[in-house]
Amino acid sequence: MTATAMNATHTGEFRAAGTDLSERRRSGVSRGPLIDIAAAPDMIGMHWAADGSLRLGAFTTIAAIAADPLIAAAYPGVAASAQGLATPQIRHLATLGGNLAQRSRCWYFRNPHIACLKKGGSDCPARSGNHLYHVAFDLGPCVAPHPSTMAAALLAYEAKVTTDRRSSLTIGDLLGDGSNGTADNTLQPGEMIKSVTLASPLQGERALYKRAISRTHAEWPLVEVCARAVIRDGTFHLIRLAAGGIAPVPLRLAAAEGVLQGKQASVSIIAEAAQQATSGAKPLPMTGYKVDLLKGIVRDVLERLMG
Numbered sequence: 001m002t003a004t005a006m007n008a009t010h011t012g013e014f015r016a017a018g019t020d021l022s023e024r025r026r027s028g029v030s031r032g033p034l035i036d037i038a039a040a041p042d043m044i045g046m047h048w049a050a051d052g053s054l055r056l057g058a059f060t061t062i063a064a065i066a067a068d069p070l071i072a073a074a075y076p077g078v079a080a081s082a083q084g085l086a087t088p089q090i091r092h093l094a095t096l097g098g099n100l101a102q103r104s105r106c107w108y109f110r111n112p113h114i115a116c117l118k119k120g121g122s123d124c125p126a127r128s129g130n131h132l133y134h135v136a137f138d139l140g141p142c143v144a145p146h147p148s149t150m151a152a153a154l155l156a157y158e159a160k161v162t163t164d165r166r167s168s169l170t171i172g173d174l175l176g177d178g179s180n181g182t183a184d185n186t187l188q189p190g191e192m193i194k195s196v197t198l199a200s201p202l203q204g205e206r207a208l209y210k211r212a213i214s215r216t217h218a219e220w221p222l223v224e225v226c227a228r229a230v231i232r233d234g235t236f237h238l239i240r241l242a243a244g245g246i247a248p249v250p251l252r253l254a255a256a257e258g259v260l261q262g263k264q265a266s267v268s269i270i271a272e273a274a275q276q277a278t279s280g281a282k283p284l285p286m287t288g289y290k291v292d293l294l295k296g297i298v299r300d301v302l303e304r305l306m307g
């Protein structure tokens with residue numbers, strides 16, 4: 001069935017490129033009717049407005065975002081995040097909407113024989129089990145980190161998401177605050193992401209993306225950070241830090257931003273910000289290493305932004 005043919009009496013799971021969905025269907029984790037998303041004109045491509053803002057259709061591929069020179073110039077953190085995720089083959093197919101709405105990578109969730117909160121179970125088996133790749137900010141009953149790299153980048157850019165039912169959603173509105181362990185996002189059954197809008201870039205802004213990963217490629221990151229800054233006359237006029245891989249939702253590192261905002265850039269203030277990046281961390285027995293990774297990555301991207 002296509003999305004345009006869907007009516008209110010039909011429910012099912014949307015399929016965009018299927019790079020996440022197909023694996024879940026094959027293993028039996030996800031079942032039921034499928035609704036193929038048709039490439040409607042308002043869901044494909046990139047549309048630059050006269051004010052310099054950009055609307056990305058939800059059906060735009062990650063590869064198209066990664067390769068676009070205008071995006072690289074205006075939103076380098078978005079481009080670098082798209083270039084850094086998955087593999088060339090996956091990026092070629094995977095869509096922006098599917099990336100934001102992809103389901104958890106937790107090995108318990110992905111195992112069809114194990115119940116968990118996201119599959120109607122009563123507890124999170126990872127919490128008492130093997131949670132080596134899980135959260136270091138324990139914000140809710142499920143301890144799986146949110147898998148979307150694009151969501152972390154778009155959080156740093158304060159992008160807005162439009163669905164067929166809601167508009168001007170922040171990434172926080174779309175994904176929630178991590179306290180609901182039963183879902184990966186706030187989308188209601190049958191609610192479709194249509195587009196993502198990025199505000200016009202600020203003059204002189206720069207950005208960097210960095211991830212720590214357990215193998216050289218084709219893997220979700222252990223920790224990832226997208227940092228944006230406007231540094232003028234040596235002073236941080238704007239700083240946005242967003243991190244993925246550490247919590248049930250991507251997090252803005254507000255305490256670290258607070259250390260830097262309006263301050264003269266220096267090695268010592270950056271060291272203080274990196275320390276503050278971990279404020280609120282509550283690692284699990286096996287995830288303390290992610291706190292150190294986060295601190296190191298924040299320090300590195302800030303020093304490179306300053307340089």
Ligand SMILES: Cc1cc2nc3c(=O)[nH]c(=O)nc-3n(C[C@H](O)[C@H](O)[C@H](O)COP(=O)(O)OP(=O)(O)OC[C@H]3O[C@@H](n4cnc5c(N)ncnc54)[C@H](O)[C@@H]3O)c2cc1C
Pocket residue numbers: 013014015016017018019020021022037058084085086087090093094095096097098099100101102103147148149150187191192193194218219220221
């Ligand atoms: C080896 C490997 C490494 C990877 N590494 C990373 C990584 O580092 N970072 C990262 O972010 N991802 C990573 N991925 C995941 C990949 O990016 C996602 O599988 C892909 O983005 C999903 O897009 P899709 O279009 O195929 O979505 P689909 O598989 O079609 O759909 C995924 C989910 O989103 C829902 N959905 C799709 N489109 C919409 C829409 N418009 N509105 C509402 N719901 C929708 C579907 O119903 C489904 O539940 C990796 C994947 C692989 C295989």
